[in-house]
């Protein structure tokens with residue numbers, strides 16, 4: 376497959392190149408080879424993208440929701456037809472196994488285009504009767520939205536931000552992560568092919584400073600970031616300078632609580648899905664696995680058995696179910712955490728090493744006897760490292776689960792439904808799971824509380840974050856005044 380894109384940026388309905396920007400090598404994580412080169416946006420490219428998105432605002436907002444929705448749904452259809460090629464590209468961009476990308480990434484992107492395309496015509500205001508007078512509300516777009524993406528789900532993130540933004544009548548300039556610059560260009564190309572007018576959805580490449588330069592431009596009305604908490608703090612602060620709307624999808628250190636009465640096979644499945652999918656590079660992962668003491672050893676034994684089913688290798692091979700880390704840098708960060716886990720006294724149950732193969736592979740790693748104060752239990756690792764902690768009571772588990780500055784997700788496995796709902800109500804997290812983990816359908820809200828974020832993506836809730844209400848008071852009779 377050709378991995379070199381036509382050009383680095385997609386602006387105003389066409390590919391645009393400017394090789395005077397800083398070179399960004401695109402590295403295939405499974406081999407370490409450079410598979411493409413793109414160039415970071417220069418100030419002139421940033422200006423071109425913002426000007427195009429600004430100029431497109433009025434025409435796009437003036438279209439009916441039905442017209443906008445039809446374009447988004449057509450784009451969804453094209454994405455589904457090209458699922459194979461888009462999945463192969465996602466695997467080159469991220470290193471995630473084709474076994475995953477072929478059912479998750481373009482699929483989830485298409486779901487979001489289809490869902491918000493379907494909602495577009497239903498985005499309306501309301502009528503509020505006040506005696507003979509009345510108020511009506513108009514739900515209006517915010518204007519120009521900037522999207523900034525992380526590297527773990529490049530197609531999905533480009534769509535989860537673009538689809539609701541465009542459905543509400545906004546335009547977008549999207550900057551993917553410099554680590555995975557390829558997939559968002561395809562999203563832009565497909566939206567344009569589906570009929571989105573030039574300038575409605577633009578993609579430019581670049582490192583952090585390019586993202587930073589977008590946020591403070593006076594034409595920008597909203598910034599939606601998917602990234603780490605430290606980046607979120609900077610982006611939030613920069614957006615505040617112009618009182619811009621924000622959505623912050625940030626990191627986590629989520630708890631997964633497994634009670635003695637849980638179905639052990641399902642609980643092990645949840646722990647695997649919540650720690651090792653995408654080689655552990657998922658924001659919502661349940662990396663603090665609290666296991667009640669009565670089933671701790673049985674859980675660890677069955678987990679070790681199930682991990683025999685891990686198949687590392689060429690991620691493009693549909694039989695392979697475990698890919699490399701996205702980059703050498705991320706591999707080094709995760710190895711650093713593994714070393715800390717060992718140094719601080721956690722028991723290494725399995726993994727912890729690089730296998731003898733090219734690329735940035737790391738074995739799935741499980742630590743047991745982890746305590747709340749250890750670094751691996753407190754900081755987001757963003758790699759295939761599961762920490763197993765044990766507990767006695769429900770109250771204790773809930774208190775310890777919530778003892779973190781993060782609040783992205785939380786899960787519970789139990790057969791006791793009352794307890795399951797008590798736990799879900801008590802978790803300080805934006806997304807909770809009962810007897811499952813990491814499902815993220817577009818119909819459900821997704822996002823974090825505490826330092827894990829602001830706002831929600833997906834579901835009807837996202838409409839609130841990409842539109843604003845205007846109230847219009849209408850008087851039908853004469854108007855009295857004091858003088």
Ligand SMILES: NC(=O)c1ccc[n+]([C@@H]2O[C@H](COP(=O)([O-])OP(=O)(O)OC[C@H]3O[C@@H](n4cnc5c(N)ncnc54)[C@H](O)[C@@H]3O)[C@@H](O)[C@H]2O)c1
Nearest residue numbers: 524525526551552582583586587602603606624625626658
């Ligand atoms: N909550 C979610 O939905 C979600 C989803 C995926 C990933 N994440 C989080 O993303 C992180 C991993 O991704 P990452 O390493 O790419 O994150 P990151 O914070 O390093 O970078 C995210 C994006 O921000 C850009 N950026 C960096 N500094 C910037 C600045 N000062 N101004 C504007 N933009 C800037 C980067 O170029 C990149 O595009 C993890 O913490 C993970 O939990 C969250």
Ligand SMILES: CCCCC=O
Nearest residue numbers: 527657658659813815
């Ligand atoms: C389960 C959805 C994951 C998105 C963030 O990494």
